[in-house]
Amino acid sequence: MHNTARRPKIAVSADGRGIVSQAGAVLLTEAVRVTGLGSGLSAGLGRWRAGRAVHDPGKVVTDLAVAVALGGDCLADIGLLRAEPELFGPVASDPVVSRLVTRLAGDAPRALKAIRCARAAARQRAWELAGDAAPGAGGALVTVDIDATVVTSSSEKDQATPTWKKTFGFHPLTVFADHGSGGLGEPLAMMLRPGNAGSNTAADHIQATRLALAQLPADLRRRALIRADSGGGTHGFLNWLTKPGRRLAYSVGFTITDDIADAIAKIPARAWTPAYDAEGLARPGAWVAEVTGMLNLGGWPKGMRLIVRKERPHPGAQLRFTDLDGHRLTCFATSTRTGQLADLELRHRRRARCEDRIRCAKDTGLRNLPLHGYDQNQIWCEIVALACELLAWTQMLAFTGTARRYEPKRLRLRILSVAGRLVRGSRRMRLRLAARWPWAREITAAIGRLQALG
Numbered sequence: 001m002h003n004t005a006r007r008p009k010i011a012v013s014a015d016g017r018g019i020v021s022q023a024g025a026v027l028l029t030e031a032v033r034v035t036g037l038g039s040g041l042s043a044g045l046g047r048w049r050a051g052r053a054v055h056d057p058g059k060v061v062t063d064l065a066v067a068v069a070l071g072g073d074c075l076a077d078i079g080l081l082r083a084e085p086e087l088f089g090p091v092a093s094d095p096v097v098s099r100l101v102t103r104l105a106g107d108a109p110r111a112l113k114a115i116r117c118a119r120a121a122a123r124q125r126a127w128e129l130a131g132d133a134a135p136g137a138g139g140a141l142v143t144v145d146i147d148a149t150v151v152t153s154s155s156e157k158d159q160a161t162p163t164w165k166k167t168f169g170f171h172p173l174t175v176f177a178d179h180g181s182g183g184l185g186e187p188l189a190m191m192l193r194p195g196n197a198g199s200n201t202a203a204d205h206i207q208a209t210r211l212a213l214a215q216l217p218a219d220l221r222r223r224a225l226i227r228a229d230s231g232g233g234t235h236g237f238l239n240w241l242t243k244p245g246r247r248l249a250y251s252v253g254f255t256i257t258d259d260i261a262d263a264i265a266k267i268p269a270r271a272w273t274p275a276y277d278a279e280g281l282a283r284p285g286a287w288v289a290e291v292t293g294m295l296n297l298g299g300w301p302k303g304m305r306l307i308v309r310k311e312r313p314h315p316g317a318q319l320r321f322t323d324l325d326g327h328r329l330t331c332f333a334t335s336t337r338t339g340q341l342a343d344l345e346l347r348h349r350r351r352a353r354c355e356d357r358i359r360c361a362k363d364t365g366l367r368n369l370p371l372h373g374y375d376q377n378q379i380w381c382e383i384v385a386l387a388c389e390l391l392a393w394t395q396m397l398a399f400t401g402t403a404r405r406y407e408p409k410r411l412r413l414r415i416l417s418v419a420g421r422l423v424r425g426s427r428r429m430r431l432r433l434a435a436r437w438p439w440a441r442e443i444t445a446a447i448g449r450l451q452a453l454g
Helices: 023-035 037-044 057-069 075-082 094-106 108-133 202-215 235-241 258-265 341-366 374-398 401-405 408-416 440-452
Strands: 142-148 168-170 173-178 185-191 224-228 249-253 273-276 282-290 305-311 328-334 420-425 428-433
Touching (some): 023 057, 023 108, 023 374, 023 408, 023 428, 023 440, 037 057, 057 075, 057 094, 057 341, 057 374, 075 094, 094 374, 108 374, 142 341, 173 202, 185 374, 202 235, 224 341, 235 249, 249 341, 273 341, 282 341, 305 341, 328 341, 341 374, 341 408, 374 401, 374 408, 401 408, 428 440
Parallel strands (some): 142 224, 224 249
Antiparallel strands (some): 273 282, 282 305, 305 328, 420 428
């Protein structure tokens, strides 16, 4: 009988030539090229180039973003690119990178503005190239999700404080553009805040939304649907969203007050309609109803609607004080005037995708802020945003099918980490991937699509 448990004994030597790891990162560098991100960063960050400096600041920031997209979590991980000059060109040394980040942090407002302008221009180009696959295509609303998260710190860093989760670190506010069921999403803003920043601070939500809207193409800024949890259900934020001349659509969580609870108790049984599950089908044990006309909403924006969902709790779930008659209750406010209640409630519930986007961002450099200074870590957040965008644009422009929905860990494992061999001949350089790699043909097809874009 053949023993399948045996493995061959392998002799290892470090003398291979022409072999490159992380060969799939060619997709990221092609995305940088076709979107114009590299040239935009070089133009915007030129003022921070030191005299007689060899390395362009825009190229350094781009290399950092690529390194983070490949799984790096600190500045020194740019060495992953430095080891492959045939793929990534000349890459700055660790001291050069550190000094550049320090210079950018020393002039943080202008440096952040320059990086964000380059990101916005690249995003517009990426969405133009994506056509019908881009957010807002065909006159649809661009769904913009806002949510905060906690980033813990294991050491004393500038403005790291105790958080509401009884941890220590930061409480950034993030904003993502949702790509719908056909893709993932991309960050529009990552606003760093101290750990003790509030969850429902209207001023922070307004600032984060301003940053996010500035990232959208100009013709889409009035076609955004702002989604948030109950932290966004404040007078200040909703009044700002509906200010004349702005009038943004919104769908935000709403705290169930005593008045709302009393109104829910008075809803007749016939007014409850079945809620939908994630597939848009009627879900047993869940219902929705509207309570707008049963409440005094003076002081809230004109036209605001309140919609309530009740459902039987899952086995083992604990009810809250606001829950009634053994049902779990949630409430949200929306400015949308038409559509079935179940459709509006399902649209709002899909805001939970933002939590998935935050998890992906934490897998792409946001889990730990590696620097000491607050402005330095805000620069790092911009690099994380760039890395997440490169992954999102690569999937949107280069892939079809399930690969468009790969989260970063799976994308790295199957696509970006593939090894290859560089072959030179006829004045050309050719990258040959392993023929037995299960996704080799998918990678070559994706690179071909990107190169065909220009």
